[in-house]
Amino acid sequence: MSLNIHSAPEHELEPEYGLPEKLPEGEQIVWQGSPDLKVLLLQVFRFKALLLYFGLLLGYQVFTGFSDGESATAVFFSGVRVAAFSGLGLGLIALLGYLIASTTVYTITNKRVVMRIGIVLNMTFNFPLKMIESADCGVEKKGFGDIYLKLNQDTKIAIFHLWPHARPGQWAAPQPALRCIRDCAAVSQLLVQAWAQENNTSAKVVQTPDSSVATHHLRYSEIEAA
Template identity: 45%
Template sequence: MTQSTVRYETQDDFATEPVRGLPELLPKGERMLWQGAPAWKPLAASAYHARIAALYFGVLLVWRLASGIVHGEAATSILASLLVFTGLAAACVLLLVGLGYLAARTTVYTITSRRLVMRIGIALPMTLNLPFKVIASAAARINRDGTADIPLTLAPPNRLAFLILWPHCRPWSLRRPEPMLRAVPDGARVAEILSTALKAYALGEIAKASPAPAAQAPASSPQPVDVVAA
């Protein structure tokens, strides 16, 4: 598993991973620090907006009921239209919830001592290899339920396509897509693990470049995770 640049590769659905979430064994000296996946309920709510869709359809149902009563429609007519609309609304919401569930089940995030690896994709699984040397900075948004969204800013000229990343990217980061660990359970601990790993990597790179204690990190060195509470 090389670590020089950002790369992604598709995976055969029937291929056997030597380590869960990783297409290859880690190089000698590299350690796995954490591995996990998104929590499916927060993912369905935040990425697929299942909760907003449910509220939207609920408002439409109330409006349809009130409209029928105001216009004096027959109770059977109102009930029939409500039943049809409820069925369609339920199907749409369940589709969004199902997508969130499948996305969470097929995703594996891995933090090692030298990189972040994201195995993503429902229909077409792929693995994103993000060495720490290409991560310019990271942030963490801790949500009320304890999950976290951790977006990563890539150092130029490294770029990834928004459509390849979605929903594992910062919302609306179309011009410069940012990979993101989304709806990660126990988010504060995961953010701390990533922050510690980035610091250790940066210090190691400084030590390689210059053994002097006063040496400063180069501009491209990864920065600690900036944590923000939702």
């Protein structure tokens, strides 16, 4: 039996899954997906780094306890207390990641990119393909990655409306992002094709060696008008 974390009662009344309304005639879904929970925790919330931090904190607590001459029982209960608070913190972060992954739906149609995001209050962002100037795709070894959308200058969105669905480090001019998606390279190709068709032009995927955007990405692709 498989668990679908994206099925929730509050979304049962959606006219179409992940969309605020039924698609108009002539528009069709090219791709639809959500962030991968494991990758989201590792890349966005740096879960491994947090585990290491709390592990070092626990080790330091035990070390200083014995160094100060405390009894083994006192050191044990002190360590249990640190471990309990650490586990609580990690559990809350994992819960936040789960809620983000389970309530987020990214949709690419032949006309636009739609992002349904938000935990308590769902928000839907519609980005017509004609509004998108370019897109960067960062792909990891296992095929997961992010797609960052560079919008035209007339479109402004506050970073706190998007986070964590925004390009890291872009605070002044936030870029909407499809975070931690599976088969990122293939999805970017679909986006390129839809973008080129909608804008009635040719487009290509360009490999660039730039690693300044996000250090965990290995390669980058950009939509460019030929």
